[in-house]
Amino acid sequence: MSSLEKRLAAEKRFKFYGMFAMTLSLFFVLILMYKIFSTGSGAFVRTTINADVYFDPNFIEVSSNSSKKEIMKASYVDLADQVINQNHPGLDEENFIKVREMYTRKFDYQLRDYIANNPNVIGKTVNLDISASSDLDQIVKGNYPRNVPEAQRKINDYQLSILDSLDSKGKMSKTFNFWFFTNGDSRDPETAGILGALMGSFYALLICFSFAFPIGLLASVYLEEFVKPGKITDIIEVNINNLAAVPSIVYGLLGLGMLIGVFGMPYQVPLVGGLVLGFMTLPTIIIASRASLRGVPPSIREGALAVGATKMQTVFHHVIPLSLPGTLTGTIIGMAQALGETAPLLLVGMVAFVMEIPGGAFDPATGLPSQIYLWSESAERGFLEKTSAGIMLLLSFLIIMNTVAVLVRRKLEVKW
Amino acid sequence: MVDQNSNYALQTSEVYVHYGKKMAINNVALNFPKNEVTSLIGPSGCGKSTFLRCLNRMNDVIDICNVKGKFLLNGNVDIYSPDIQVETLREKVGMVFQKPNPFPKTIYENVAYGPKIHGIASSQNELDEIVKDSLHRAGLYEEVKDRMDDIATGLSGGQQQRLCIARAIAIRPEIILMDEPCSALDPIATAKIEDLINELKENYTIIIVTHSMSQASRVSSKTAFFHLGNLVEYGETGKIFTKPDKEQTNDYITGRFG
Amino acid sequence: MVDQNSNYALQTSEVYVHYGKKMAINNVALNFPKNEVTSLIGPSGCGKSTFLRCLNRMNDVIDICNVKGKFLLNGNVDIYSPDIQVETLREKVGMVFQKPNPFPKTIYENVAYGPKIHGIASSQNELDEIVKDSLHRAGLYEEVKDRMDDIATGLSGGQQQRLCIARAIAIRPEIILMDEPCSALDPIATAKIEDLINELKENYTIIIVTHSMSQASRVSSKTAFFHLGNLVEYGETGKIFTKPDKEQTNDYITGRFG
Amino acid sequence: MLYLSLVFVFILSYSFYFYGKKRALSLKFKKNENLSSLPDYYGYYVVLLVFFPAIIIWFFLLIFKSNFQEMFVMSPVLFPDVATWSSGKFGLIMNKISNLSIIVNLPEIDLTVGDKSILKMASESEIIAAKNLANFDKIYGWSNLTLFIILPVLLGFLATKSISGKLNAQPIVEKIISYVIKGSSYIAIFITFGIFFSLVFEAINFFRYVNFMDFFFNTAWNPNRAFVINASEGFDQEALKEAFGFVPLLTGTLLIASVAMLVAVPLGLLTAIYLAEYASSKVRDIAKPIIEILAGIPTVVYGFFAALSLAPFIKDVGEGVGLPVSAESALAAGLAMGVMIIPFVSSLSDDVIKAVPQSLREGSYAIGATKSETIKKVILPAALAGIMGSFLLAISRAIGETMIVVMAASLRANLTFNPLEPATTITTQIVTSLIGDVEFDNPKTLVAFALGLTLFVMTLILNIAAITIVKKYREKYE
Amino acid sequence: RDQINIVGSSTVYPYGTVNAQRLGESGFKTPTYNPIGTGGGMKAFCAGVGVEFPDITGASRPMKAKEAKLCLEAGVTNVIEVMWANDGITFSHSNEAEPFSLTREEIFTAMAAKVVVDGEVVENPYQTWNEINPSLPAYKIEVLVAPPTSGTRDAFDGKVMEAGCTLEAVTGSDDGCTDYREDGKIIEMGENDTLIVQKLVEDPERFGYFGYSYLKDNGDKLQPSTVEGVVPSAESIATYEYPMARPLFIYLKADHIGVVPGIQEFAQMMVSDEAIGDNGYLTKIGAAPMVPDLINRVRNVTDSLDAMGFDIAACAEKKHPLKDAGYAFSSGLCK
Numbered sequence A: 001m002s003s004l005e006k007r008l009a010a011e012k013r014f015k016f017y018g019m020f021a022m023t024l025s026l027f028f029v030l031i032l033m034y035k036i037f038s039t040g041s042g043a044f045v046r047t048t049i050n051a052d053v054y055f056d057p058n059f060i061e062v063s064s065n066s067s068k069k070e071i072m073k074a075s076y077v078d079l080a081d082q083v084i085n086q087n088h089p090g091l092d093e094e095n096f097i098k099v100r101e102m103y104t105r106k107f108d109y110q111l112r113d114y115i116a117n118n119p120n121v122i123g124k125t126v127n128l129d130i131s132a133s134s135d136l137d138q139i140v141k142g143n144y145p146r147n148v149p150e151a152q153r154k155i156n157d158y159q160l161s162i163l164d165s166l167d168s169k170g171k172m173s174k175t176f177n178f179w180f181f182t183n184g185d186s187r188d189p190e191t192a193g194i195l196g197a198l199m200g201s202f203y204a205l206l207i208c209f210s211f212a213f214p215i216g217l218l219a220s221v222y223l224e225e226f227v228k229p230g231k232i233t234d235i236i237e238v239n240i241n242n243l244a245a246v247p248s249i250v251y252g253l254l255g256l257g258m259l260i261g262v263f264g265m266p267y268q269v270p271l272v273g274g275l276v277l278g279f280m281t282l283p284t285i286i287i288a289s290r291a292s293l294r295g296v297p298p299s300i301r302e303g304a305l306a307v308g309a310t311k312m313q314t315v316f317h318h319v320i321p322l323s324l325p326g327t328l329t330g331t332i333i334g335m336a337q338a339l340g341e342t343a344p345l346l347l348v349g350m351v352a353f354v355m356e357i358p359g360g361a362f363d364p365a366t367g368l369p370s371q372i373y374l375w376s377e378s379a380e381r382g383f384l385e386k387t388s389a390g391i392m393l394l395l396s397f398l399i400i401m402n403t404v405a406v407l408v409r410r411k412l413e414v415k416w
Numbered sequence B, C: 001m002v003d004q005n006s007n008y009a010l011q012t013s014e015v016y017v018h019y020g021k022k023m024a025i026n027n028v029a030l031n032f033p034k035n036e037v038t039s040l041i042g043p044s045g046c047g048k049s050t051f052l053r054c055l056n057r058m059n060d061v062i063d064i065c066n067v068k069g070k071f072l073l074n075g076n077v078d079i080y081s082p083d084i085q086v087e088t089l090r091e092k093v094g095m096v097f098q099k100p101n102p103f104p105k106t107i108y109e110n111v112a113y114g115p116k117i118h119g120i121a122s123s124q125n126e127l128d129e130i131v132k133d134s135l136h137r138a139g140l141y142e143e144v145k146d147r148m149d150d151i152a153t154g155l156s157g158g159q160q161q162r163l164c165i166a167r168a169i170a171i172r173p174e175i176i177l178m179d180e181p182c183s184a185l186d187p188i189a190t191a192k193i194e195d196l197i198n199e200l201k202e203n204y205t206i207i208i209v210t211h212s213m214s215q216a217s218r219v220s221s222k223t224a225f226f227h228l229g230n231l232v233e234y235g236e237t238g239k240i241f242t243k244p245d246k247e248q249t250n251d252y253i254t255g256r257f258g
Numbered sequence D: 001m002l003y004l005s006l007v008f009v010f011i012l013s014y015s016f017y018f019y020g021k022k023r024a025l026s027l028k029f030k031k032n033e034n035l036s037s038l039p040d041y042y043g044y045y046v047v048l049l050v051f052f053p054a055i056i057i058w059f060f061l062l063i064f065k066s067n068f069q070e071m072f073v074m075s076p077v078l079f080p081d082v083a084t085w086s087s088g089k090f091g092l093i094m095n096k097i098s099n100l101s102i103i104v105n106l107p108e109i110d111l112t113v114g115d116k117s118i119l120k121m122a123s124e125s126e127i128i129a130a131k132n133l134a135n136f137d138k139i140y141g142w143s144n145l146t147l148f149i150i151l152p153v154l155l156g157f158l159a160t161k162s163i164s165g166k167l168n169a170q171p172i173v174e175k176i177i178s179y180v181i182k183g184s185s186y187i188a189i190f191i192t193f194g195i196f197f198s199l200v201f202e203a204i205n206f207f208r209y210v211n212f213m214d215f216f217f218n219t220a221w222n223p224n225r226a227f228v229i230n231a232s233e234g235f236d237q238e239a240l241k242e243a244f245g246f247v248p249l250l251t252g253t254l255l256i257a258s259v260a261m262l263v264a265v266p267l268g269l270l271t272a273i274y275l276a277e278y279a280s281s282k283v284r285d286i287a288k289p290i291i292e293i294l295a296g297i298p299t300v301v302y303g304f305f306a307a308l309s310l311a312p313f314i315k316d317v318g319e320g321v322g323l324p325v326s327a328e329s330a331l332a333a334g335l336a337m338g339v340m341i342i343p344f345v346s347s348l349s350d351d352v353i354k355a356v357p358q359s360l361r362e363g364s365y366a367i368g369a370t371k372s373e374t375i376k377k378v379i380l381p382a383a384l385a386g387i388m389g390s391f392l393l394a395i396s397r398a399i400g401e402t403m404i405v406v407m408a409a410s411l412r413a414n415l416t417f418n419p420l421e422p423a424t425t426i427t428t429q430i431v432t433s434l435i436g437d438v439e440f441d442n443p444k445t446l447v448a449f450a451l452g453l454t455l456f457v458m459t460l461i462l463n464i465a466a467i468t469i470v471k472k473y474r475e476k477y478e
Numbered sequence E: 001r002d003q004i005n006i007v008g009s010s011t012v013y014p015y016g017t018v019n020a021q022r023l024g025e026s027g028f029k030t031p032t033y034n035p036i037g038t039g040g041g042m043k044a045f046c047a048g049v050g051v052e053f054p055d056i057t058g059a060s061r062p063m064k065a066k067e068a069k070l071c072l073e074a075g076v077t078n079v080i081e082v083m084w085a086n087d088g089i090t091f092s093h094s095n096e097a098e099p100f101s102l103t104r105e106e107i108f109t110a111m112a113a114k115v116v117v118d119g120e121v122v123e124n125p126y127q128t129w130n131e132i133n134p135s136l137p138a139y140k141i142e143v144l145v146a147p148p149t150s151g152t153r154d155a156f157d158g159k160v161m162e163a164g165c166t167l168e169a170v171t172g173s174d175d176g177c178t179d180y181r182e183d184g185k186i187i188e189m190g191e192n193d194t195l196i197v198q199k200l201v202e203d204p205e206r207f208g209y210f211g212y213s214y215l216k217d218n219g220d221k222l223q224p225s226t227v228e229g230v231v232p233s234a235e236s237i238a239t240y241e242y243p244m245a246r247p248l249f250i251y252l253k254a255d256h257i258g259v260v261p262g263i264q265e266f267a268q269m270m271v272s273d274e275a276i277g278d279n280g281y282l283t284k285i286g287a288a289p290m291v292p293d294l295i296n297r298v299r300n301v302t303d304s305l306d307a308m309g310f311d312i313a314a315c316a317e318k319k320h321p322l323k324d325a326g327y328a329f330s331s332g333l334c335k
């Protein structure tokens, strides 16, 4: 009996280990999430300064019946200066510059967009929340301390006093930073957004998926179902396992040397980035897919063959559907890795400052991880929270991707 | 020697089968007359399944299995010739396996699969009809008619076996190979299958592996007795069970074997 | 009602089993006397396997299967009580499945697996002895003695089934549940297994699902007839097969069913 | 446009499948012809005859568009000396013209500053060429569209008409599909060659500077020693000898990867077992994708986590028990990396464990085995090949990771097996060498290629060894 | 292609991108910038003329003769060198700690593998700063350094380690001047300055070196040491009075001007008063302007697109018009 007790204790222990391992893994996710969220949440709000804006026709080159194109092309720098003068009466030239620095540099763009959306506002006064500059924003959010000597601050004492007086008048507030979701990269942290990188990653992953998934699936089917084990399979198998171990940066070299160098594909574009990521993901998918193909019992194949299905039909109708969940897991993980990789993108030019939002797989673009990497390298304090927010967005992207795959996977999973 | 006799649905000779180095069938020659039922009997492990699986080239899928010999379908088609399309062969030579192996799909799809890929039905209605008819003949229809969309692996052992029979007859093969089709069936279901066999033999040729002597004598006109990979005796069922030529056969059927 | 009678190896009452919403066993009460063989018979799909699997809680592993009822082992152990160790239970109540399911390991390891985990053998020699003995009793030893280190999935259907029997008896359970243990076996192998059963019943209690009436009458002293999840009749085997109380039973055994 | 036409190809192929199959079936049922193939195959046959030409046309139009443009635009009439231009110059002018072609017909108001700036710098003939190009593009677009729609549709109909009972579609289709499938797996070989060729030339260059033996057997890695003495003498040969010793990188890689695997294998495998065998399907459905997130968190995050949270923690603990721990340690990097690769093990193993047939579990339970015994003795052996695959992927990922190592374990090559000391890995050195400010043909940069090639060959040898071993133990089960 | 493609140094990246953004605001397409390092940038830039090659490369050091050769071989014969500002390398630590005033010799003595003690070359024995100079605080010696392939490291080695090297006097050669000690006191980090800053904050006794812009943005956390008594500032860097200063460059591919719009405008903006004037947008983020005659010279270059004597063929032969002009950086040109 004591042997049974031992066995049961072993059973309990084993189950506990399993549970412990799972909990620990989940706990790691939690910690990392916490790390990211605690610094990143700030990026979703931005500090604004409330001002009455008089859309003075004297300072605006366009009129209420100008076309949208004209409105978008005109300059609003003077109007912006005028607004600041009105909001802070009696500034001399030197102080004006200091106060101007408290507002976002793209203030005039904000005004422009407002006019473009409400053309008949010209000549009227509107109360607007104007975005503050990132330096001010960081002070207000407490990410940059106020109490260090003036020389070590980007916001000087005079600006601080203005800030305090604005604050006491209740003119400082915070709004949701939708720019973060609609803008491309920018070197002004307050206007920097993730959309460009998001689209870049989206196109790259689309290419990666369209390349790696079908080819990975077919290759594993070939190896598991169609060739008799022998020299060729061995060569390919060794090859694939070896490719899995090739560091991602080397795939970057491949992209640079072959795709760009030999095939003359363009630099910096998601097409090449996606292909390189696809090369990288391919072995992961193949290895996972082969493992799950192997799990399909031979009796299923025999059943299909016996009713006169061809090998091809047997594989495509019965074997692949049963192995798809495993293939999908490999794809999820491979794509997750691809989504998080910077190194190979660096060499094919997809780690870059790109402001314009790419419209397709042939436009210059950067990817989410590249963007995060670039922001994390930027000296400006405002990019610190952007980095974390970028990571949050990347994770959301990942979660959406995973959810889709998990839903598909669950649909395909047959219990038997 | 194979003679080109078209009274035979299948003719085999000089059949040798090896699993790797292990010999499983040793120089067997056996012909199967058209529209008759032939039973293969013999002790477990003697090579009945192996031999049966040669007849629709099912052994092709086992890597280590090596089949040699002559196999003629309808007196003229060499089923192991490279020109032969193994799928057409298998469409003509249907099979029910010893261990039921339904697809992990719905009951309906299990039966409809064959007709679908062979384009046997010209319309959905016709397909439904085929499925229903096949299940009916296999004696399963009543039990599953409300569960057509359940996964087939949730059926009981005997139900799975009948489903596999339904699946095999749904494509209307010329020859049906059955590897112990009634092993998991109760007497009534067995009787139904035997009725089915009797009905089918009007148009089809049937080869059945069975352990039940009584079944063999009930359904088959010819019987072949295997032992240790050898064909010991072949002949009219009646004769085999009453006065076999060989000692071994006699021992086996009287249960004095081994 | 379950009465605490220790002449019974197993007592069950008010057993209901559902697969999801589908009912498979409906209010069955059945007791199994010690050191006797009880047969469960009934048409395919009537719930024999389901009922059998309740007796060693094998249905626990099917998510959608829901078992209710009272089950007493040796008159005092409630096998569904939370205190019970399902492993001990299964060590005591061995099982042979309807579909042979050897592990993808060597033949030797398949049989040695149980004794090993239960620590039955004290030495390698003893273990070898147990394996040999079990295989021998299952009538398989002669066929596989040279292939002990081959993977068991390469065996023929009947060989696999006997291997599973050997595997089950290797741990020397008190009660053995056998789900059609001879379905894939030829008469001789069947006879061997029946001999085994006769030999085992001296010390063990055996519950066997079978489709063969003759087998049931050969090996068992009690027989239970199931139909559509209901226990229709239970009694002395002789009585059940000669003058059953119920019309249904009579119909079934005379093959006039359905 | 480009994408739309691609979608069009797919829709077209899809509908032709049904069309072809229908035709085959009608032959069989209405005309009572004997089909020589399964009806599906006639559908596929038509699809292939539609799909491949359409795709080829698509690529053709895509790739050769610029050639057509050039042929049309760069006429010697406008540019008399065009024949003498280098291809670079040709490309530049072509680019300029295509930039111009977008704007030449725009009204003044629509021009941006950038547009004006190229207009200002354009010559007369370039502007004419640009106008030509704009016209050409219009015609080309339309003719493409018609070509693109008409040809595949026509082909499709012809192919469908050609279906007869005698046509044996199956071997044709299967042959094509099998080529596609075969091709897919050969891509892996092409990629391998691609990688090999991307590395080998520069690696050879490296070995022109540094002796083979020195590279593989030196125990000191200090690329900084590789400096130029003066212009005529080139590199200081003595110093070069000592600069690039591969050994400490190898040990560093092994060290960090082992730490990572020590974390990931037990945690991942146990998690997989728990998810597949113990957890309720609800828990599994939720926990599995959450854990998979670990694989997608950008490595910068792990890097910061390892460098700023883990490393100081390890240091504090270490100093607490009196061990000398450096603030940058292989342990910190390995731990973080281990966490990162957990999902490679857990998710993939979970899948293969799930795929083990239920009847095997039942067989084991019926003998009275506990769950854990069943898992250890029956399920894991049956799933072994797949589990090994997951380990392989995990360790590959660990070897390929750089950011975490740079941030948490520093870049110091250190010949040690003590995980409490700093260490660096081969891949990390590859990345650092590649993206520095040093000129391209300096051994400091070239060593990246040599390292890449060495790693490549090393893993190749390991894989060949692995496959020989695994082949002996592969078990097939029903 | 109508969008400028810039590649090159990650040191120039913050400036180049701010400038790119301004160019974008003025009506051009905003250029892209790939920070693949000076060396990688040169390689890509010199790969050829044509739309598939970059238009501009940023460099944290002058083009080398070898690179010029590469350019020439690929047909890139018209290159315009724009030296547009200076950068200072600061030797900093946490501002929680006591300020340091160092000499280059002291830095060398703290960091070098071998140093001179009592007229003999020995393995570096120093554990704390006050062992080197009793007036320094008794902090442990620990310095985070950039990887050997980084330009910052190169510059630091040249300007500090070699300049402060005491070995030469004893051994007669400058062998080993740039060898860092290998006893764990010198920690090689990747080019991740943000991380270095955080590590410095974590352990106030540690030092690190990096570009001046990092210091500017992390004034609340870090303080620079004075070197030879000079505080790093825009002025002291511009005049090279601060010894750890270096020039920054961009190189334009002249053949691309007029094809890809905005190349010239980009360069003009970069050297305009608004950018590198006293309150210029590049100055504010840490670029130190150049001395007036150099500024005038470079503005001349960008306006007239006349390379003013910079010729890639000459550069390949290590000739440069400013090589003998006597600037602190002159000797590094076209080396």
Ligand SMILES: Nc1ncnc2c1ncn2[C@@H]1O[C@H](COP(=O)(O)OP(=O)(O)OP(=O)(O)O)[C@@H](O)[C@H]1O
Residues within 6 Å of the ligand: B153, B154, B155, B156, B157, B158, B159, B184, B185, B186, C019, C022, C023, C024, C043, C044, C045, C046, C047, C048, C049, C050, C051, C062, C098
């Ligand atoms: N896993 C399952 N899921 C759903 N229904 C099931 C499952 N297993 C069995 N059933 C159903 O429960 C009923 C009883 O099944 P059981 O396997 O007990 O029959 P049986 O008497 O053993 O039949 P057979 O002689 O054919 O093996 C059948 O209708 C069967 O379809």
Ligand SMILES: Nc1ncnc2c1ncn2[C@@H]1O[C@H](COP(=O)(O)OP(=O)(O)OP(=O)(O)O)[C@@H](O)[C@H]1O
Residues within 6 Å of the ligand: B019, B022, B024, B043, B044, B045, B046, B047, B048, B049, B050, B051, B062, B098, C153, C154, C155, C156, C157, C158, C159, C184, C185, C186
């Ligand atoms: N896949 C295989 N690999 C190796 N040996 C095999 C394989 N399949 C069958 N055998 C062996 O070949 C011999 C014949 O097997 P076969 O399955 O034909 O027997 P059978 O007559 O059908 O027996 P049963 O009545 O038990 O099903 C047996 O000894 C068996 O062990």
Ligand SMILES: [Mg+2]
Residues within 6 Å of the ligand: B048, B049, B050, B098, B179, C156, C157, C158
């Ligand atoms: Mg058999």
Ligand SMILES: [Mg+2]
Residues within 6 Å of the ligand: B156, B157, B158, C048, C049, C050, C098, C179
């Ligand atoms: Mg059953």
